[in-house]
Amino acid sequence: MKRIAVIGTGYVGLVTGTIFAHTGNRVVCCDVDARKIDQLQAGHMPIFEPGLSDIVETSVREERLSFSTDLTAAIQEADILYIAVGTPMSAKGDADMTYINRVAMTIAEAINSPKIVVIKSTVPVGTGHRVGQLIREHRAAPHEVAMVSNPEFLREGTAVKDALAMERAVIGTSSEVAYKEIASLHETLAKTIMRTSIESAEMIKYASNAFLATKISFINDIASICEATGADVSDIARGMGLDPRIGHQFLKAGVGFGGSCFPKDTKALMRIAETNGMRFPLMNAVIETNERMRRSIVDKVNNAANGLQGKTVAVFGLAFKPDTNDMRDAPALDIIPALREHGATVKAYDPIAIPEAREVLGSRASYHTSLYEAAKGADVILVLTEWKDILQADYHRLYALMNHPAVLVDGRNCLPDMAYSAGFDIRQVGRNYEPHTLAKAASSG
Numbered sequence: 001m002k003r004i005a006v007i008g009t010g011y012v013g014l015v016t017g018t019i020f021a022h023t024g025n026r027v028v029c030c031d032v033d034a035r036k037i038d039q040l041q042a043g044h045m046p047i048f049e050p051g052l053s054d055i056v057e058t059s060v061r062e063e064r065l066s067f068s069t070d071l072t073a074a075i076q077e078a079d080i081l082y083i084a085v086g087t088p089m090s091a092k093g094d095a096d097m098t099y100i101n102r103v104a105m106t107i108a109e110a111i112n113s114p115k116i117v118v119i120k121s122t123v124p125v126g127t128g129h130r131v132g133q134l135i136r137e138h139r140a141a142p143h144e145v146a147m148v149s150n151p152e153f154l155r156e157g158t159a160v161k162d163a164l165a166m167e168r169a170v171i172g173t174s175s176e177v178a179y180k181e182i183a184s185l186h187e188t189l190a191k192t193i194m195r196t197s198i199e200s201a202e203m204i205k206y207a208s209n210a211f212l213a214t215k216i217s218f219i220n221d222i223a224s225i226c227e228a229t230g231a232d233v234s235d236i237a238r239g240m241g242l243d244p245r246i247g248h249q250f251l252k253a254g255v256g257f258g259g260s261c262f263p264k265d266t267k268a269l270m271r272i273a274e275t276n277g278m279r280f281p282l283m284n285a286v287i288e289t290n291e292r293m294r295r296s297i298v299d300k301v302n303n304a305a306n307g308l309q310g311k312t313v314a315v316f317g318l319a320f321k322p323d324t325n326d327m328r329d330a331p332a333l334d335i336i337p338a339l340r341e342h343g344a345t346v347k348a349y350d351p352i353a354i355p356e357a358r359e360v361l362g363s364r365a366s367y368h369t370s371l372y373e374a375a376k377g378a379d380v381i382l383v384l385t386e387w388k389d390i391l392q393a394d395y396h397r398l399y400a401l402m403n404h405p406a407v408l409v410d411g412r413n414c415l416p417d418m419a420y421s422a423g424f425d426i427r428q429v430g431r432n433y434e435p436h437t438l439a440k441a442a443s444s445g
């Protein structure tokens with residue numbers, strides 16, 4: 001049993017702390033946000049993440065997991081300190097180091113014994129060394145500090161599954177002792193444990209996210225060419241993915257990537273290149289394509305509806321992906337204001353992210369927890385998130401509730417077969433909808 005303090009109880013901190021408690025360690029998750037800690041102490045989850053609340057509850061009951069705003073006590077009682085605070089995008093596009101630096105100073109002031117300090121947050125290359133120096137320069141007592149970079153690869157919506165069965169744990173450190181300690185924490189969790197330098201571990205995280213984002217922008221550019229030429233991007237993605245060197249994942253064309261990581265990490269990686277005197281035109285193109293996808297879906301809606309002045313658009317899905325209530329950089333945040341600028345009224349549906357969406361979108365939309373309520377009297381349905389209930393909706397019923405001709409713009413190429421026979425004028429991304437071809441493709445598997 002190891003004694004661990006997780007500093008920063010956001011998405012990553014909460015999942016990381018919970019998983020380490022679940023695997024038999026004593027963990028305190030701490031945060032400067034007293035409201036969040038109060039909520040957790042009262043047994044309420046500040047985030048929606050399938051499967052998380054059950055293991056939090058069990059770990060708390062079995063006294064392996066606790067929550068606190070007392071960072072000093074948490075640091076002093078632990079041997080391993082996991083830093084999981086946010087590294088949001090700064091005005092210039094770099095990762096903002098304010099919270100990381102603040103935690104470094106808090107550790108320095110509180111230090112009372114040798115510590116292993118692990119950076120879990122996504123941070124620019126060189127941060128681990130810099131944070132180590134900062135702590136050593138300002139430490140209240142001359143105790144050893146071993147620095148480790150152990151980046152996080154979980155995905156929102158499947159975070160618990162990802163964290164319990166990691167494809168890899170990357171452990172970057174020059175300390176033998178720290179490596180052994182952190183590797184043993186991952187023994188039952190990771191298929192592969194990989195040791196690197198701190199710098200390489202930090203870079204693996206950015207390179208991984210940037211590569212996945214590149215796959216998405218690549219297929220979205222191919223989708224645009226498909227639209228112009230009559231090819232079907234879903235077939236292209238399938239045909240490409242059958243080559244194991246390419247693989248099927250992250251080749252789903254649509255409205256592009258959002259969320260708390262890809263948009264900011266692609267920009268931060270560009271800035272890392274720039275501050276080292278290099279250019280990264282490929283990453284620039286990835287970001288530009290992603291921004292264009294958001295604009296082009298608005299054009300698609302506008303064209304299909306023959307102009308949006310006085311029309312009503314029902315937006316299906318607000319969160320940046322299914323199974324999360326996270327609205328950070330969700331495509332809906334750009335698309336809904338743009339629809340409004342074209343003169344449309346927006347009725348927005350999401351199964352769980354409405355409170356979070358309302359906070360950022362305010363009165364730009366009306367909010368509905370029923371797909372059918374949102375579709376009532378609408379001229380267009382625009383699908384932005386492939387939530388399960390959107391895939392399973394009764395599209396004949398939706399059609400009947402709308403103004404006619406009714407347009408269905410599928411920003412995720414995710415419609416069920418039934419939608420094609422319901423009477424809609426359907427527009428997708430990278431596919432020119434022809435009922436005939438699609439029916440034939442479906443029947444030939």
Ligand SMILES: NC(=O)c1ccc[n+]([C@@H]2O[C@H](COP(=O)([O-])OP(=O)(O)OC[C@H]3O[C@@H](n4cnc5c(N)ncnc54)[C@H](O)[C@@H]3O)[C@@H](O)[C@H]2O)c1
Nearest residue numbers: 008009010011012031032033085086087099102121122152
């Ligand atoms: N969200 C993800 O899916 C994900 C996945 C992998 C990596 N990451 C990376 O992990 C890091 C954390 O991301 P997140 O989504 O969990 O962020 P988040 O914004 O949800 O949470 C960060 C938490 O840190 C707290 N905090 C800020 N300053 C603090 C301080 N001085 N002391 C203690 N707590 C403090 C905040 O109050 C907040 O609760 C980021 O670097 C992110 O890029 C995120």
Ligand SMILES: O=c1ccn([C@@H]2O[C@H](COP(=O)(O)OP(=O)(O)O[C@H]3O[C@H](CO)[C@@H](O)[C@H](O)[C@H]3O)[C@@H](O)[C@H]2O)c(=O)[nH]1
Nearest residue numbers: 152153154155156216250251252256257258259261320321
């Ligand atoms: O083929 C695809 C796959 C994804 N997306 C979009 O890409 C975004 C990101 O999706 P996903 O990667 O599933 O979610 P995240 O939770 O943001 O996870 C990413 O970002 C995390 C934070 O760094 C990493 O830990 C994960 O490994 C990495 O997948 C979402 O908007 C998806 O809709 C597509 O458009 N097409």
